Amino acid sequence: MKFGIDSGHNCPPDSGARGIQIEDDLTLELGNRVIAKLKALGHEAISCKPSKANTVKESLGKRCDTANAANVDVFVSIHFNFFNGQAYGTEVFAISEKGSKIAHSVLNEIVKLGFFNRGVKSGNHLFVLKNTKMPAILIEACFIDSQKDMNLYNAEAMANAIVKGLTS
Ligand SMILES: [Zn+2]
Numbered sequence: 333m334k335f336g337i338d339s340g341h342n343c344p345p346d347s348g349a350r351g352i353q354i355e356d357d358l359t360l361e362l363g364n365r366v367i368a369k370l371k372a373l374g375h376e377a378i379s380c381k382p383s384k385a386n387t388v389k390e391s392l393g394k395r396c397d398t399a400n401a402a403n404v405d406v407f408v409s410i411h412f413n414f415f416n417g418q419a420y421g422t423e424v425f426a427i428s429e430k431g432s433k434i435a436h437s438v439l440n441e442i443v444k445l446g447f448f449n450r451g452v453k454s455g456n457h458l459f460v461l462k463n464t465k466m467p468a469i470l471i472e473a474c475f476i477d478s479q480k481d482m483n484l485y486n487a488e489a490m491a492n493a494i495v496k497g498l499t500s
Contacts (some may be wrong), residue, residue: 335370335498336404338380338460339397340411346391349414351477358476358487359410365491366410366498368427369402373499378402380409396463402485406434406498407468409460413475420478421448422471424453429468438497440469445493446484 340359348355369375380398385391393406394472399407422442424435435452441448455461461468473490474481
């Protein structure tokens, strides 16, 4: 299988949220771990994060262009959530039926780590899901402003869960 892995943000002015931790740092580390683990299993995995963009829309568009040009089988955008310090848990967005199936598989593996299951949600409003041609998911791994989630979060365990969900 060929995966397009999109580490969210990390392309100013497309910058992520700042809570107890910085979203950009976590998505980059997690995305790199997921790519390495998929390759170690014999899959193809490309990074879809652009090196530069002038606007957020251009940053998002380039991620889709990379995935579409490479004709990846599955597009995976990695993000962390941010709300009011009280919300916690994991949610995964998808649009298509195939995407939704993959989203459930990934979500089920992540909640095994102890994160609260916020469900698979419709990603009709999400640019990178709307503008990629293949089954696509957007993972909100957990909340960076939740002490509960940040205490539980471990990049290695989260990467393993995502890879297991994508490949099983
Ligand atoms: Zn984000």
